[in-house]
Amino acid sequence: LDVNGTDAAHKIGILSSLAFNSSLPAHGFYIEGIEQITQSDFIFAKEFGFVVKHLAVAKKTDHGIELRSHPTLLKSSSNLASLKGVRNGIQIDTDLLGEFHIAGSGAGQESTASGIISDLISLSRTKTSNCMNMPDFNNPVKIIPFKDLCFRYYIYLEVKDKPGVLTKVAKIFADQNISFDKVSQREQIANNKVPLIIISDSVGESSMQVAIKEANAHEEILNLKIIRIED
Numbered sequence: 001l002d003v004n005g006t007d008a009a010h011k012i013g014i015l016s017s018l019a020f021n022s023s024l025p026a027h028g029f030y031i032e033g034i035e036q037i038t039q040s041d042f043i044f045a046k047e048f049g050f051v052v053k054h055l056a057v058a059k060k061t062d063h064g065i066e067l068r069s070h071p072t073l074l075k076s077s078s079n080l081a082s083l084k085g086v087r088n089g090i091q092i093d094t095d096l097l098g099e100f101h102i103a104g105s106g107a108g109q110e111s112t113a114s115g116i117i118s119d120l121i122s123l124s125r126t127k128t129s130n131c132m133n134m135p136d137f138n139n140p141v142k143i144i145p146f147k148d149l150c151f152r153y154y155i156y157l158e159v160k161d162k163p164g165v166l167t168k169v170a171k172i173f174a175d176q177n178i179s180f181d182k183v184s185q186r187e188q189i190a191n192n193k194v195p196l197i198i199i200s201d202s203v204g205e206s207s208m209q210v211a212i213k214e215a216n217a218h219e220e221i222l223n224l225k226i227i228r229i230e231d
Contacts, residue, residue, distance in 0.1 A: 004033035005054065009069035012056035020058060020065050023140035030146035032070035036225050044197050045073050045154065045227075048182065051081040055230055064142035066149060072230040073154050079103075086111075147206040151228040152181070155198040157215070158223035161188050165220050169196065172214050176207040193222055199229070 001007040009031045016022040034054055045052050050073035059066040074081040079101045083089045088106030093099055105111040159165045166185070173180070182199040189195060200208075208226065215221050 003035060005031045005056075005069045006033075008054060008056035012058050012067070012069060016058035016065065016067055020060050021139070021141050022058070022065050022067060022143060026067050026140075026143055028067070028143040028145055030068040030070065034071050037071055037227075040195075041154075041156065041227065044156070044184075046076070047184075048073075048154075048197075048199060049076050050074060050154070050229070051076055052227065053080060053083075055080070057230075061144065064144040067143050068146060068149075071227050073227055074230055147204075147209070149205050150202050151205065151208075152202050152231060153198075153200040153208060154227040154229060155196075155200060156223075156225050156227075157196040157198070157221055158189070158193045159196055160220045160222065161192045161194045162220070165194075166196065168218065168220065169215070172218065173198075173200070173211050175214070176203070176211040178203045178207060178211055 001010075009029060013022070013024060013026055013029065016026065017024045037052060042052050053072055053074050054070070055072040055074070056069040057066060079099075080089050080091055083103060086105055086107040087103055089101065089103040091099060091101055157169065159169065166183075170180070179201045180198050181201050182197075184197045186195040186197070212224060212226065215224050
């Protein structure tokens with residue numbers, strides 16, 4: 001559950017239900033794990049000033065609630081990017097007091113035991129059957145479809161090492177009004193394959209998925225994956 005993103009999704013789902021009255025389980029909750037992340041992604045991300053982190057997000061907007069759990073690129077200077085090892089972090093953005101950051105151990109015998117003991121003590125001190133102000137699940141808020149969200153993207157491609165391929169790649173994305181902020185071509189890795197790393201400008205998720213489908217159908221594009229950038 002840690003690897004496929006479900007554990008983080010469980011946690012943000014509960015927090016979102018308490019903070020924003022989203023349903024449990026939430027319908028339209030986008031969940032993606034880290035199965036496709038490789039060592040090279042960490043190396044390339046660092047070169048562009050990012051780190052790779054799995055992030056779970058609940059965000060209230062005028063159109064509803066964003067609810068998602070997936071790998072992201074965070075700026076190296078951000079507080080969440082600085083977390084190492086088994087440490088977990090939460091960032092809470094408020095309207096009047098700015099940002100709050102909470103960090104602590106998120107794995108291991110001691111942290112798990114501490115959480116269980118804390119919950120048992122809380123329950124033992126509660127005189128009612130409802131120890132929390134539970135959300136009104138009869139009137140849950142709207143979850144914004146993931147395809148309607150916008151991101152910048154880290155795009156990793158492996159293409160055939162031949163003239164004109166970069167032009168064809170650019171056209172596939174341009175056809176969906178996707179522009180590039182940065183492009184880097186690397187040395188050939190094997191079997192006449194060359195890695196391309198692209199940082200896109202902000203674009204809708206639905207447009208990116210169309211571009212990915214078109215790119216995967218192209219015989220000169222051998223591999224493609226994206227990581228969303230959390231600005």
